[in-house]
Amino acid sequence: MAEDTETPNKKGKDPILLVGTVVLILAFSVVIGGYAYGEFASESKEPATYGSQVKVDYIGSYYGYYDEEGAVVFDTSKWSIANDENIAKSWEFTKREEKQYTPFNVTIGSGGALTDFENILIGMRPGETVRIAIPDAYGTVKEAQYRTWEKTMKFEATETMSVEAYKLTFGIDRNILPGPQPEAKHPYGWMSDAVCDSNGIVTVIHKVTAEAADDKNVYWNADKSMRSTVTKDTYGDLQVTFEFPDHQPGRLIEFVFEGQKYYITDIDEDAGEFTTKSTDEKTGMTLYFVITFVAYQ
Secondary structure, three states: OHHHHHHHHHHHHHHHHHHHHHHHHHHHHHHHHHHHOOOOHHHOOOOOOOOOEEEEEEEEEEOOOOOOOOOEEEEEOOHHHHOOOOOOEOOOOOOOOHHHOOOEEEEOOOOOOOHHHHHOOOOOOOOOEEEEEEOOOOOOOOHHHEEEEEOEEEEOOEEEEEHHHHHHHHOOOOOOOOEEEEEEEOOOOOEEEEEEOOOOEEEEEEOOOOOOOOHHHEEEOOOOOOEEEEEEOOOOOEEEEEEOOOOOOOOOEEEEEOOEEEEEEEEEOOOOEEEEEOOOOOOOOOEEEEEEEEEEO
16 A cells, blocks of 8 residues: 555656756756857846947937937937937938848957947956047048138139039939930029030029019028028129028038039138138048947957
């Protein structure tokens, strides 16, 4: 009878012990396997060092950090920032598809990113965020690259230019064939007709009304950062006054003249002048980054 009572008890306990052992073994195997295949690599809280391969999120901006007044974002790895219309973007910002916004892979010390950007990651741990300002990250601007303009300028109502200048002025990337051209919008806001001759010379006719008081004589550029008020003198030439009603000190505005892009750096209302630099927007600028160490690669 003793054997009859003990045997069932042993049979009842063994499966439980076996299942528990198997679970522990499987759990241990999953953990080990996870580390082996990098599944849990991001759990490491060790500080990054020279040569560490890390994933970071970043928000790059001009004129201050992205959440400060007057700042504009020029690039980011975060869709929530790129898709937020309440966060101002710079001229060069290009919104990508949502799936393209992922953490940025950086190998510290490799030169794959700006040196200061990489170096600030040394000593950081996953989950930490840091802010860094990098002056002249893409080079300095020479004094000769600045230019001062009068806010009121004179333009011929009908002017001639080369095909290359015409394409640059109106942002045209197609081939220009001899003959009438499709109506095109001038960078200053009005519409213009054009005819190209067999020698590659384009005659442009600016379609601006003659009445100075006509509302049609007020034009805006594409992003409403610049307003052109236009009248015609007795010779039919255009008198164009440029205005920047929403300009914030320090913020650049794109200005196109004869097909060349400039960036307005300062506006002197009293003198009726504004100053531009001819280099791209990054050059000579302090870049502000908010960087989050997401995980190890």
